[in-house]
Amino acid sequence: MKKITVEKLAREFSLKVIAGQSQLQKKITQSRVHRPGLEFVGHFDFFPTERVQILGKKEITYLHKLSKEERKVRIGNIVHYHPPCFIVTAGDDDLTYLTHHCVEQGIPLLVAKRSEATSEFIPRLDAYLLKELAPEIAVHGVCMNVSGIGILLRGNSGVGKSETAHTLIRRGHRLVADDIVVLKKLSQQTILGTHDEKTKEFLALRSIGLLNVVRLYGRKAFQDETRIALDIHLTRWEKDALYNELDQKFHYTDYMGVKIPSIEIQLQPGRDVAGLIEAAANNWYLKQQGYSAAEEFMRRVSEDSSE
Template identity: 35%
Template sequence: MAKVTANDILEKFQFELVAGEEGIYRPITTSDISRPGIEMAGFFTYYPARRLQLIGRTELSFFKQLSDQEKKERMLKLCTYDTPGVILSRGLEAPKELIEAAEEVGVPVLRSTHTTTQLSSRLTNFLEGRLAPLTAMHGVLVDIYGIGVMITGSSGVGKSETALDLVRRGHRLVADDSVEIRLQNEDTLVGHPPELIRHLLEIRGLGIINVMTLFGAGAVRPFKRISLCINLENWDQGKAYDRLGLDEETLKIFDAEIPKLTVPVRPGRNLAVIIEVAAMNFRLKRLGFNAAQEFSERLTEVIQDGDRDEY
């Protein structure tokens, strides 16, 4: 699980730090955002203290109607040692009771000029992306005609060389050698390159090359949803490979599954063209056109017609 702090939010959205600088590196462990309206009324029995607390005009309007003693008590209960931060929307002025309570326990108080609804949506999207389950996988991720294709295989089988050929054909590199994969929205896998090797491609005998420098900014992507996996393996004469495309394998990462194709590698095969066509065929299947299934149906019809002719 990746770590996110109030400081990350401060830098990402350019918020203003109002109070509680001491707790700016408190960890945020959930993407859920809380609007503490019922807490302002004094009900803290089920207070979600580990969430970011978002205070808008409605909450502050009610807060101003409280007595001085109630204001102090509510803010002391709102700011706990577990609370990762409090955010004020619409550029609202922070009550002195909030500042005092935040400084006492080190809860960062941030301020934004955005509306409460916009702020809640943006924060939730950011936190869901950053806190999503993360794993790393050996392979190459390339954007081919809008399809994120993960190329896997044993070391030295030709993954990076194939990716270089695909880039020369106008497609875009996302990551080489190691792909960081996050699970978003339960069944969506998004691949990112590790920061250290972003835009870099390793070609044996040639060394490290910078794809963006050589081919331009249009030859790379910072991230891409993974839709298809193509596994390259050395040709095995004793293995029966799928020749029709009816067999459907899948690759499971976390709880999400993506289609997987196994492509044998042997001299003379143009892997870049094969993978390019595989991506186009995958798009056609998503649109409802399955060439293998159509052939199978034609073959079945021919066999049935032949059986009828016999009778």
């Protein structure tokens, strides 16, 4: 199970630490946060104790209205479960009572910037935790964003993946990762492709060496991540190995239980492989919109024969 520390979360979101400074190495393992509501009135049957707890204006206003003794009981019931941390999004005014409980129980208490509403902060935090804690694997290949569509290029070493990626970059598409592609499973339908930080913005070309695509072609040549829509396997040319069917059926490659449509493109001198990848990406998009060129062609043939 992947984990991140409260300290890393505080640093990423510029959170102010007002209690539990010695406990910032506590681990966060759950990818969604929780706003305690029913828990304040004593209902703990489904309390997600391992999630980050968010206290917004609604929760803090409620606590302020309670008597000192009642507030002590309400908060005490929650801190008893030792969640990884509390984040207050309603400012740090008059939080002495909450600070006392967090210090006593060794729970980090953090405060977010006042400029961001709780309703905006929570989705941003959820998205960050989802990516950071997502199951991941590393695969050998190249990841590109072609016309807004995430493409994973695979193939044997030396087949021409990076060279093809370079051609695509020159045509205005974006590199995500070269050589090592990190795949993150965000849901049962979604695989995110990204880099491993060390290779960020770099493309390795045989006979040329290492290129920084951002320095060479500008910021538009690179993006940090992309949702993988197509898995394209580049192979060496074999005569009669592929058939010119009207409608090529997708095969699928399984990545951590998520099936990604997969096609094979053979390389041969003079063949516009980058153009074929562009065509594959755009054709995939049209199929998602419900359009099939083969079906339209067959309809036209059928209409001609019936006249």
